[in-house]
Amino acid sequence: MQPQSKILIVDDYPANVEILKKIFGSHYELATAASGDEALVEARDFRPDIILLDVMMPGMDGYETCRQLRATPDLAHTKILMVSAKARLEERLQGYDAGADDYIIKPFDPHELRAKVNVYAQLKSLQEVDRLKSNILSLLNHELRTPLNSVLGPLQLLRRKRDLSPLKQQELLETAYHSVTNLNELIEKTMLLVELKAGLRDLRLMSSRLESIVRQSIDDVTPQALERDIDIQLDAADVSAIHADRALLGRVVVTLLENAIRFSPASESVRVCVGEAGANVCLTVQDRGKGIEPDILPSLFEGLVTTDSLHHRDGQGLNLAIASQIMRRHGGRIEVESQVGAGSMFTLRLPVEPA
Structure with missing residues (x-):
């Protein structure tokens, strides 16, 4: 559609x-x-x-x-x-x-x-297609070099040095495998963003409860939270149903939760709230990290043009761009408020399901 x-x-x-x-x-x-x-x-x-x-x-x-x-x-x-x-x-x-x-x-x-x-x-x-092509080429040129080198280096050693110990061979294979995995994820994210921007990804919409999607997403990221001793606090009110693609919307929520866990100090808490405001069902994810620089905020959701290394690391810039496109396809939007040194709060707003 x-x-x-x-x-x-x-x-x-x-x-x-x-x-x-x-x-x-x-x-x-x-x-x-x-x-x-x-x-x-x-x-x-x-x-x-x-x-x-x-x-x-x-x-x-x-x-x-x-x-x-x-x-x-x-x-x-x-x-x-x-x-x-x-x-x-x-x-x-x-x-x-x-x-x-x-x-x-x-x-x-x-x-x-x-x-x-x-x-x-x-x-x-x-014009957007042309810019998209240009941005994809620029992104791939920038982002593919490191994982490709991380694959080629270990493979070249394995080819040239036949007397490596089994343990060293295993280490090199693991390095190459993880690099290929990261490269594959980058390509998949890029293709998903392109499909969403071009309208080539159909949404499987159904009547859903945002609280249910949020609870499942919290379960998905709990292992990451435990590793850093991050406490996820959920405050969920009884809100109206929404018309949503549960898989794609869950991806958005997981992205926000993973970002909050990653950039929060260890042993801190992340606050998650589900509520309703007017004709919208809302979700806020608030962390107590170091915040986002003001000059980065305007382009934070433009994953193919983000140049900031901190927020582009491990595909995070792409993740936020994908989240923005998914929200747009749902008729909603994503917002961010951030203060350097005090943390960030991301907000999702989705229209209430028509009666």
Whole structure:
């Protein structure tokens, strides 16, 4: 199942918003904002593929909103279409100078607008595929060297030195085996991320309870927690059911738990909470580790472009990117709050299962 492209509608006039909802609601995932300030916040959370941006709004106008959107790294590749009754050439040029990809004049023809948005959605998808290819090549070039050398080195010794003791031969074979295993995991994670981003991985959705998935995930990571004397404290409220792929969502929870265990000081505790907030079921995983540097946070869930060695070690950057994509495919999102020296808190938000 191909995931729907996401459109953020920014307009302070409710009637205009409703018109755009009718045009795009059946084929796109929609979010709305009624001001420039609200659009900046919503865009960072919603991560739209396309923004339909009104020019005339109270407070921050569409031009300044567009400039600030373009200055946000996470939204650099989002397609911005300005929609306005201002039709003079200098006004259209002002929109392009602010960073808009297109300028649509009101009143517009719904069929033409839909066709334009479809084109930009396809263009963004193609550009994402190109970036994905480039990032994969860069990642593999960077990440494959160490495990390949760890395989080739022991095998070369085994070929050249026939008089090695059985114990030494076994050590070299174990080293090569573990390196091949790590290499295989890296390739599998990369392929899963590609499949999720491209919409090639179908979800097996069923009515589920988040608490049940969390408890199973805690059981899965308990051996790792015991090794470091980490206490996992679960606080689970009675919450609504969700529509979820249990295996994929369990993978997300395990990723967060493993990260918390890895980066927590030995003999510390990790707090896990399941609750409900509005139309969402929520999970928080909080550790007391050293936290994440502020400059890393914006790209933390972009596994194919993360350059930080600490959070990319052992495929962790890929794990978080995979988690982000799984949450998006579930109609949810993943968030992080972190303070250097005080720890990190990851939050999952999933929509309540429709009645």
